Amino acid sequence: GAVVSQHPSWVICKSGTSVKIECRSLDFQATTMFWYRQFPKQSLMLMATSNEGSKATYEQGVEKDKFLINHASLTLSTLTVTSAHPEDSSFYICSAKAQDRSSYEQYFGPGTRLTVT
């Protein structure tokens, strides 16, 4: 149980275009979802926290107008990278907290590799 999926697993886009990444909790309802970014050989960097039905809370230094997060339901959150640039190329990972599990644990998706050319 506690499976989180992400789609797409990898995407290549041209500079200036927008890309949407979906994060779904497949077998549980997620009260809170998180979006992380990981640069090569570095730790996970939390970008934002989203709760279903409310606006996402962004970490300092993360542009909310560039990284649009929508948490429309208890099983789906989306991250849209708007007007992508090569420096946005990274590995994006989402995670979710389950309503009925230990509230400290997060369950992670497999990640999405974004390459902006």
Next chain:
Amino acid sequence: DQQVKQNSPSLSVQEGRISILNCDYTNSMFDYFLWYKKYPAEGPTFLISISSIKDKNEDGRFTVFLNKSAKHLSLHIVPSQPGDSAVYFCAASYSNYQLIWGAGTKLIIKP
């Protein structure tokens, strides 16, 4: 300011031996600690956790030890297996909020 530190970027251990991964933290308000395992190009998977009211938690080959006075925790894997080769992240949380992550330690199990 790094609140959670994993000072060893990598660790190499012989198969069958014990792997010990270390993590230090600075915030005494942390009340829950977790270890995650990550393979390249995949999301982290939860391994084991420990509440600050305990000093040890065991699950199969994995044991986590917490020393609150030293603000130190460690993950022991015994015996180490080739499939254990991965990056291990230590994470801490307080007030049931976000996880604060360490930089990770790459564990290499040698056959």
